[in-house]
Structure formats: structure tokens, C-alpha cells
Amino acid sequence: MDNFVKCFDHEVKQNNDTPEAIIAIQILIQYIEQSNVGTLQQLIEELQDLSSHLKIAAGSSTTSVVSGCDLFVRFITLVRNQHSEIWESKKFEPVRKFLLDRGNQFMNRLKMSRTKIARLAYPFITDGVTVLTVSSSRVVQSILSKAHDKMKKFHVLVTISEPEKKGAMMVKSLKDKGIHATLILDSSIGFVMERVDFILVGAKGVVENGGLINCVGTYPVAVMAKAFNKPFYVASESFKFYRNFPLSQLDLPNDSKYLDSDEKNHPTVDFTPPDLINKLFTDLGVLTPSAVSDELIKLYI
Amino acid sequence: MMEDGPVSPAQVEVQINGTQQQSGQHGPPQQQTGGNVPPQQQPPPAKTKAQLKAERREKQEAQRAAKLKLKDEQAKNPGKKPPPKQPPKQVNKKQEVSEAQKKSDGVKAPSKAPKAPVVDKSETKEQRCTKIEMFSHLNQYDRNSHPTNKISFSSSPVHPAFVKLGVQMNREFVVGSNGRCAALICAVKVFLQQYKCPDSKEIRSHLNAALKPCFNYLKECRSMSISMENFVKYLRHSISKIPPEMSLDDAREEILKEHCDRYFEENIYLAAKTITTTAVNRINNGDTILIFNRCPLILRILLTAKKEGKHFRVMVVDSRPDLRGVDACERLTAAGISCSYVYINSASYVMKEVTKVLLPADGLLANGYVLSEVGTAMLALIARKNNKPVIVCCETYKFSERVQTDSIQFNELADPDDMLKSRVTDASPVADWQEVPHLNLVNMVYDATPPDLVSIVITEIAELPCTSAPVILRRDSERRC
Numbered sequence: 001m002d003n004f005v006k007c008f009d010h011e012v013k014q015n016n017d018t019p020e021a022i023i024a025i026q027i028l029i030q031y032i033e034q035s036n037v038g039t040l041q042q043l044i045e046e047l048q049d050l051s052s053h054l055k056i057a058a059g060s061s062t063t064s065v066v067s068g069c070d071l072f073v074r075f076i077t078l079v080r081n082q083h084s085e086i087w088e089s090k091k092f093e094p095v096r097k098f099l100l101d102r103g104n105q106f107m108n109r110l111k112m113s114r115t116k117i118a119r120l121a122y123p124f125i126t127d128g129v130t131v132l133t134v135s136s137s138r139v140v141q142s143i144l145s146k147a148h149d150k151m152k153k154f155h156v157l158v159t160i161s162e163p164e165k166k167g168a169m170m171v172k173s174l175k176d177k178g179i180h181a182t183l184i185l186d187s188s189i190g191f192v193m194e195r196v197d198f199i200l201v202g203a204k205g206v207v208e209n210g211g212l213i214n215c216v217g218t219y220p221v222a223v224m225a226k227a228f229n230k231p232f233y234v235a236s237e238s239f240k241f242y243r244n245f246p247l248s249q250l251d252l253p254n255d256s257k258y259l260d261s262d263e264k265n266h267p268t269v270d271f272t273p274p275d276l277i278n279k280l281f282t283d284l285g286v287l288t289p290s291a292v293s294d295e296l297i298k299l300y301i
Numbered sequence: 302m303m304e305d306g307p308v309s310p311a312q313v314e315v316q317i318n319g320t321q322q323q324s325g326q327h328g329p330p331q332q333q334t335g336g337n338v339p340p341q342q343q344p345p346p347a348k349t350k351a352q353l354k355a356e357r358r359e360k361q362e363a364q365r366a367a368k369l370k371l372k373d374e375q376a377k378n379p380g381k382k383p384p385p386k387q388p389p390k391q392v393n394k395k396q397e398v399s400e401a402q403k404k405s406d407g408v409k410a411p412s413k414a415p416k417a418p419v420v421d422k423s424e425t426k427e428q429r430c431t432k433i434e435m436f437s438h439l440n441q442y443d444r445n446s447h448p449t450n451k452i453s454f455s456s457s458p459v460h461p462a463f464v465k466l467g468v469q470m471n472r473e474f475v476v477g478s479n480g481r482c483a484a485l486i487c488a489v490k491v492f493l494q495q496y497k498c499p500d501s502k503e504i505r506s507h508l509n510a511a512l513k514p515c516f517n518y519l520k521e522c523r524s525m526s527i528s529m530e531n532f533v534k535y536l537r538h539s540i541s542k543i544p545p546e547m548s549l550d551d552a553r554e555e556i557l558k559e560h561c562d563r564y565f566e567e568n569i570y571l572a573a574k575t576i577t578t579t580a581v582n583r584i585n586n587g588d589t590i591l592i593f594n595r596c597p598l599i600l601r602i603l604l605t606a607k608k609e610g611k612h613f614r615v616m617v618v619d620s621r622p623d624l625r626g627v628d629a630c631e632r633l634t635a636a637g638i639s640c641s642y643v644y645i646n647s648a649s650y651v652m653k654e655v656t657k658v659l660l661p662a663d664g665l666l667a668n669g670y671v672l673s674e675v676g677t678a679m680l681a682l683i684a685r686k687n688n689k690p691v692i693v694c695c696e697t698y699k700f701s702e703r704v705q706t707d708s709i710q711f712n713e714l715a716d717p718d719d720m721l722k723s724r725v726t727d728a729s730p731v732a733d734w735q736e737v738p739h740l741n742l743v744n745m746v747y748d749a750t751p752p753d754l755v756s757i758v759i760t761e762i763a764e765l766p767c768t769s770a771p772v773i774l775r776r777d778s779e780r781r782c
Contacts, residue, residue, distance in 0.1 A: 209757070209766040245764045247583070247657075247690040247756050274766070275753065290768035297763065297772050 004031055005053050012058075017138060021068030021239050022110055024054045028072060029103045038092055040077070043099075047073050063205030063213055063269075067242040068110075074299055076102040113237040113283035114139055118146040121200075121235060121281040129154045129197040132189070135161035135215040136170035137202025139235040143281070148179050156181040157192055161215050163266070186217050193228050203236035208245045208296055210274035210289020212236075213252065216267050222276040235281045241296055246271050433741050439712050440524055462491040463515040467522035477597070478663045478699065479569055482528040485519075486565050489536065493553055493561075504552050505543045512536070524713050527664030527672065527701045535564060538781065568698035572761035573598055576694050580659070580759050581606045583692060588613040588656045591689075593645075593680055595625035596661035598694055603659075604636050613638070616655055620645040620676045622719040622744070645676050649683045658684040662695035662758075667774060668704045669752030669767040671695070675745045678708070681754040690756040693767075697760045700774055708748040717742035 004027050011023045028047055037043045051069035058065040076099045117139055125131065125147040131154060133140050144156060156174060160167040160183055167183055174181040184192060199221060205213035212218065212234055225232040246252050249271050274289035284295060449464065459467075466488045469475045475484045492515065498504050516533055519525065525533070539560045543552050580602045584590065590613055592599050603615060615638055619626025626642060633640045643651055658680060664672040671677070671693055681691045705711055720742050721729040734740045752767035762773065 208764065245757055247692075290766060293766050293769040294772045297765075297769065297776070300763070 001050060001053060004050060005057050008054055009057055019064065019068075019138070019237065020058050021064040021237075022107070024051070024058070024065045024069055025072045025103075025107060025110065025239075027054065028069060029100065029107065032096060032099055032103065040092075040095060044073060044077065063242055064240045067205060068239040070243070071239050071241070071299065072103065072106055075106050078299070109283075110237065110239055113239070114142050116283040117235055117237065117281050118142045120286055121233075122147040122150060122152075124198070124233070125152055125154055127153050130157065130195055131155070132157045132159075132192065132196040132199045132221070133170070134159050134167075134199075134201045134218050134221055136166040137235070139202045139237065140200055141170065141173060143200065143235055144174060144179055145177050148177060154180070157184050157196065158182070159184055159186050159189065159217060159221070161217055162186060166215070189221055189224055193224050193230065196228075196230055198231040198233060199225050200233045200235060203234055203240055204269055205240050205242040205244075206234070206236050206280065206292055207242050207271075208293050210277060210280070210292040211246065212272040212274075212277060213242070213269050214272065216270045219249075219270040219272045222272045226276050231278045232276060233279050233281060234277055238282050238284050238295065241292055243296060243300065433743065435709065436712075436714060436743065439709075439714050459515050459518045460488075460492045460495070462488040463518060467519050470519070471522040478526045478528040479573075479597070479696075481526055482532050482698075483565060483569060485529050485532060486561050488515075490557055490561050493557055496549075496553065498549050503545045504547065504549060505540050505545070508540050508543075509537055512540075527703075528699050531698055531701065532564060536560065564698075568696055572696040572698070573601065575761035576696065576759055577602050577605050579761075579764060580692065580694055581609060581611075583657070583759075584611055584613055586612045589616060589654055590614070591616040591618060591648075591652070591655045591658045591680070591684070592629065593618050593626075593660055593677060594620065594623075594674060595629040599659055599661050600629060600632055602694065603633060603638060607636055607638050615640045616651055617642045618645050618648050618676075618680060619643070622722045645679065648680055652683050652687045652689065655684070655687075655689055658689055658691045660691065660693050662693050662699065663747060664699045664701050664703075665693075665695050665758065665767070665770045666705050666749070667700075667702050667771050668706070669755075669770055670705055671750040671752070671755055671758075671767065672701075672705070672747050673750060675708075675748045678748045678750040678754070681750045685754045691754060693750075693755050693758045695758055695760060697762055697773055697777070700770055700777075702774055705749050708745070712748075713746040715744040715746050717744050720744050 007030075008023060008027050011018075011026070012020055015023065028050060031047065031050055032043065035043060035046060037046060047069070051066065051073075054069065055062050055066050121143045125144070131144070133156060135158075147154065156179060158167045158170050158174070158181055171181045171183045201212075201214055201218055201221070203212055203214050207213065212222075214234075222232050244251075244253075249267075252269065252271055277289050280287045280289065280292065287295075449468065466475070466484055469484070470481060475481055489512075492512070496508065496511065498507050516525075519529075536556075540556065543555070547555075576598065584602075584606045588611075590603070592603070592615060606613065615633055617626045617630050617633070617640055619642060621644075630640050630642050641651070660671075660673060660677055660680065662671045662673045666672060671681075673693075684691045703711070717734070721732055721734075723729055731737075731740065731742065734742055755767045758765050758767055758770075760773070765773070
């Protein structure tokens with residue numbers, strides 16, 4: 001088990017561009033290949049155990065790792081009623097093979113998710129717009145680069161997102177691609193809001209009612225956007241759909257909120273309610289917040 | 302059960318025949334002459350068309366005057382029913398609707414739970430039948446007709462179990478959405494145990510046809526709630542799936558055990574348990590929870606949370622005319638939960654102290670509107686404006702395909718005289734409302750809460766946003782096919 005966690009840490013450090021959840025799912029697939037369990041139930045239990053370890057190792061991306069692993073396990077075990085010859089054979093090998101097939105199917109779909117989202121979302125960026133984004137998100141970057149590749153001229157404002165200052169990294173990578181980007185303070189969003197055309201943010205997790213879990217500072221931006229009547233868009237892969245239903249900021253689990261699960265520290269994420277979100281760009285399509293529940297129900301119930 | 306209306310079946314007969322006479326007279330002019338004049342005689346050819354027309358007009362005027370006179374007489378003697386305008390075969394459709402729902406105990410076992418009535422309804426009250434324009438499409442309460450008068454003992458009899466149930470619902474011995482559905486399941490089981498199918502007919506069509514007058518009778522006694530409607534739909538569907546070659550005993554066994562018992566078990570009993578577990582997780586230590594009136598499910602959630610050792614306060618909001626919140630308070634304080642009690646008028650005042658609002662539902666409509674007791678929408682609105690989460694608890698069998706955007710489109714009107722009750726004063730200032738010509742009392746039973754006021758709906762399947770109601774309906778209809 002520990003080997004796998006170490007492997008996960010190593011992979012995350014090496015591949016900055018791949019989402020942590022995808023790396024975690026890859027680790028889970030490797031585990032299925034190498035495990036020597038005899039029954040499906042045992043395998044599911046061990047996978048869940050491994051997921052909880054990976055979650056702790058994931059740091060700030062806990063929600064996406066948790067949701068990704070959960071969805072993965074759900075997806076590979078979902079079609080139990082078909083292919084009955086596999087389930088009746090009393091040997092585990094055909095079952096394992098089946099699960100690996102499904103797992104690889106899932107993985108391939110996931111790897112394409114970012115390109116799919118970019119393809120769906122870039123038409124929303126027209127010539128001459130000013131886009132506001134919060135902190136650093138790879139999905140948003142891929143959308144912006146796609147729009148840039150299609151020869152659109154636009155301006156991006158990125159909030160610096162204290163204390164980790166991840167916004168600075170985002171600005172640097174955008175400038176490297178040739179996109180016109182400016183770094184602004186978190187506190188100056190009120191100042192810039194009148195010039196902004198729409199807000200596009202990434203997500204750490206999307207909850208059941210369509211609400212958003214993202215870096216702390218996203219919620220105030222959403223509230224301001226509502227006050228100024230600016231559209232607020234979220235770009236998120238579908239594996240970040242999380243089966244939680246927070247009613248307030250306090251309902252988020254502690255380990256996703258605070259570093260070291262210590263309440264004395266400042267929170268790292270906040271929760272944006274669904275009525276402040278206009279659209280979600282996902283690999284399942286452009287959705288409204290109420291459709292997130294629909295998608296989750298299809299998979300879980 | 303004492304009859305309070307002075308109308309007996311014989312009087313109903315007379316009035317129906319009277320209607321026949323009148324509607325015959327209101328018919329097109331050709332029928333008039335045909336009825337009064339023997340068919341062999343021809344009208345005298347000397348009269349011109351204009352003269353004939355004038356004669357007919359005179360006759361019509363005379364009849365109109367006679368009708369107005371009859372109406373005036375009946376307004377003076379409110380004990381008799383006014384002549385109904387429907388075709389004579391149909392019985393008078395004025396339905397008796399009871400007062401606002403009280404919720405009953407005994408959700409666990411499918412047994413009827415009789416309660417002593419608060420008001421002695423055996424007193425005869427002469428009431429003029431007033432109709433308010435805006436609510437004219439809704440069922441208006443009419444105390445004059447007794448539900449059992451509407452039963453005809455001819456070809457389509459109503460089984461005694463349903464007769465009893467109808468009167469119990471009408472007189473409010475059985476109330477509450479879960480309670481009424483459970484009582485209906487009970488009555489259906491009794492009916493099935495005594496049901497016999499003639500050899501020449503198929504069970505499924507005969508059984509459905511036999512149940513139809515029973516359900517119609519129940520609708521006459523009191524409009525069916527969403528829970529009852531959904532059970533009836535389910536029952537009809539499962540009866541229609543019985544293969545024709547199945548024997549009567551097997552079919553009976555199957556419907557009783559498989560459908561009725563399991564429906565109750567899964568949708569009412571176990572669902573309540575699951576909802577309780579999920580909802581209790583939402584209650585944190587230090588919470589102040591606001592509840593409305595008295596609902597067994599909500600009380601169960603609070604009592605279970607207390608048993609699990611959570612520390613919280615409850616704010617009970619009560620509304621007239623029934624003031625059932627007092628019962629709720631008693632039960633909660635008996636369990637050691639500290640309660641505060643307010644009337645709904647002061648809900649906006651206390652909302653600042655509240656952390657969560659917990660509400661029940663009678664039904665969840667396909668566009669996300671929550672149908673519940675009147676007053677619920679108001680509380681949800683006040684909670685929303687104060688940024689307090691509104692939690693609605695509803696079993697999935699209460700999800701309906703109906704769509705409604707306001708509370709008037711579909712509702713029930715209960716007895717207006719219940720609004721005269723008051724704990725403070727003996728006589729209400731509008732006690733003589735029937736004599737005042739332009740005064741009407743309206744006692745609504747339901748109201749519809751829009752989905753943007755509700756934060757979460759807790760069902761036994763999952764915790765959902767309000768807008769996911771059609772998803773569950775779609776999934777259920779897919780599963781059924």
C-alpha cells in the first residue's frame with residue numbers, strides 16, 4: 001500500500017500538468033493489476049482503502065482525488081447485470097480483466113476531458129473580451145490557449161490568490177504562450193469588475209447541487225459578479241463531481257478546508273452556492289448547476 | 302356516525318327528478334313543444350315564424366322568473382340543496398372537504414388511528430353555499446351533504462371498508478399524507494381479501510373496474526392527496542400486469558403481499574427510517590432548528606437526534622386554526638429538548654436566532670415546487686431572506702408529475718367556520734360572517750413553495766436539490782416499463 005502512495009507522490013511531482021485525480025486513478029488501475037485478492041468485494045474494499053491514503057497524500061487536491069477514485073470504482077463495477085458469464089465463472093481472472101478494461105476505458109475518457117472542455121468553452125471567448133479568473137487552473141489555461149490558437153484577441157486578469165500566490169504562476173505560463181495577462185490583487189476585484197466581461201474559474205470539486213469548491217477567494221468574486229450582472233462560468237472535468245451537499249461554508253469537511261486539518265489556520269477552499277453560477281463547462285457538455293445532480297444520480301442511483 | 306345534514310336519500314331523489322324537469326325546460330325550444338304537445342298534433346300553420354318566436358320568448362322569460370324565485374326561496378331556506386346544473390344522471394358534485402389536515406401517529410403499522418374530534422360536528426349548522434370567484438375551480442366545503450348519501454347501491458357498489466374510510470377522512474379521523482395513504486392501503490387489503498371474480502371475466506379488468514367506484518367515492522369524501530393518488534396509480538398498474546391464467550388466490554396473494562405490503566414497507570415505513578438517519582446527520586450541536594406545526598416525520602427526526610446525544614434547541618412555529626404546534630412542543634419537551642413557541646406572525650422576528658429550518662412536504666411537483674401545509678412557503682421565504690438553509694423531508698413516493706406555479710391552481714378549501722376558533726376570545730368578531738353579504742372566509746389547506754427557496758430535499762434515496770424531482774420521476778417511470 002505504501003509503495004503505491006510513494007509512487008503517487010512521485011508521479012504528482014513529476015507531472016505538473018496532469019490532474020492529481022488521473023494519477024490516482026492510474027495508481028488504482030496498477031493496484032488492480034497487481035493485487036492478489038479473490039473476490040470483488042475485497043478488491044473494492046482495498047481500493048477504497050488505497051483511495052483514502054491517496055487522499056491524504058494529495059494535499060490541496062483532496063476533493064478531486066476523492067471524487068475521482070469514487071467515480072472510478074463506481075464506473076468499473078456498474079455493469080454487473082450484463083456479461084454474466086464473467087461473474088459466474090467463479091474465477092477472479094476474467095473479472096479482473098473486465099475491470100481493467102472498464103478502468104482503461106474510464107481513463108481514456110478522462111484524459112480527453114480537458115481537450116473536450118476547451119473545445120466547448122473557447123467559443124465563449126470572443127474578440128476583445130476581458131476575462132477574470134481566480135488563482136491557477138490548468139483547465140482554464142487549456143481553454144485560454146485554445147482560444148488564443150484560434151487567433152482571438154483577449155485580455156486575462158488573474159487574481160494572485162494569497163498566501164500561496166499561485167496566480168503568479170498562471171500569469172507567467174499565459175504570457176509564455178503569448179496571451180495578454182495581468183496579475184491583480186485579491187482585494188482589487190471590486191476595482192476591476194466593471195471592466196470585466198465574464199469570469200471563468202476552475203474547480204477543485206463540484207458538489208451535488210451544482211455548487212463549487214475552489215480556492216478561497218472564489219466566493220467573493222462570485223457574489224460580486226452577481227451584483228454586477230457578469231456571467232460566472234466554471235470549467236471542470238466530470239470526475240470532480242462530488243457526492244457531498246454542503247449547506248454552508250461550515251459543512252465542508254475539515255481536511256479539505258484547512259492545511260493540516262487545523263482550524264487555527266486559514267482555510268484553503270471555500271464553497272460557492274449554485275445560484276451564483278451561470279454555466280459549467282464539463283466534458284459532458286455545457287451544463288447548468290441543476291444538471292450536475294442529474295449526472296450524479298445517473299451514475300449512483 | 303350521526304348524520305348532520307337533514308338531506309335523506311329520498312330528498313336527493315326528488316331533487317334529481319326536479320333537476321330533470323328543469324333541465325328539460327332549459328333545453329332547446331324544440332324539445333319543449335315536443336314534451337308538452339303530443340307528437341301527433343302539429344302546431345297551427347296560421348302562426349308565422351315571428352309569432353312563434355315571440356311565444357317561445359315569453360315562455361322562456363316565465364321560466365327564468367320562476368327559476369329566480371326558486372333560488373330566492375332557497376337562499377332563505379339554506380337547508381335544501383340548490384338545483385345542480387349538471388345532467389341529471391350525475392349526483393350533486395359538491396364535495397365535503399374537511400378542515401386543515403392534522404397529522405396522525407402510527408406511521409409504523411398500517412392501522413387507522415382514530416382521534417377524538419376537537420369540534421363536535423354532529424351539531425347541525427345551516428350554511429349558505431357561498432362561492433368565491435377566484436376559488437371557484439377548487440373544491441368548496443359543503444357541510445350539508447353527507448358523504449354516504451352519494452353511494453348508489455346499484456351495479457357498482459362501494460365496499461364497506463371504503464365507506465368507512467371515506468367517512469373517517471371526511472370527518473378527519475384519518476389525516477396526514479402518510480396516514481391517509483396507509484389507511485387506503487389497509488382498505489384495499491380488506492377489499493382484496495373479500496374479493497371474488499366471476500369466472501367469465503379476467504381478474505385484472507374486473508378488479509380494476511370494481512375498485513373504480515370505491516376510489517371515486519373516496520374522492521367525493523375528500524380530494525385525494527398526492528400520496529394516495531400515487532398509490533392508486535401504482536395499484537392499477539400492478540393489477541393490469543396480472544397474467545390472465547393466474548388463479549384468484551394466487552393473484553390475491555401477489556397483490557396483497559407483493560404490492561400493498563411492500564409498497565407500505567418500502568415507501569412509508571423504511572423510507573421514514575432512512576430519512577431520519579440522513580436528516581439527523583444534518584443536525585449539529587448548538588443548532589436552533591425551526592419547525593412548523595406538527596409532523597410525525599419531523600418530530601421523529603428531532604427525537605432521534607436527541608437520543609443520539611446532540612444538543613440543540615427547537616423553535617416551534619404554530620398557526621391557526623388548529624394550533625397543533627402545542628402538541629409538538631409537549632412531545633419535544635417531554636423528551637428533554639428545549640423549545641420555544643411562536644405564532645407564524647412573529648416568524649420573521651425569531652428567524653435571526655435560527656440556524657436551520659426543517660419542513661415536511663405533502664408532495665414534490667415536477668417543476669420543483671414543494672406542496673405542503675399552508676404557511677410553509679412563508680417560512681421558506683423568510684428563512685431564505687435571512688440566509689438560513691431550508692431542509693425539506695419528503696419520501697420519493699410523494700413525487701408527482703403535476704406542475705404548478707402558484708398555490709391557487711390546485712388546492713383544497715377546508716371548513717371556513719374553523720377559522721372562527723380562537724384560544725383567546727370566546728366569540729370571533731366575524732362569527733356572523735354568513736349574514737354579511739360581501740364577506741367570505743377562506744381556509745386553504747395547501748401552498749406551493751418555489752424551488753429557489755428550498756436548499757435541499759432529503760429523500761430516502763439521496764439528498765437532492767429541489768430541481769432534481771423530474772430526474773427521480775423519469776428514473777421511476779423507466780424502471781416501471
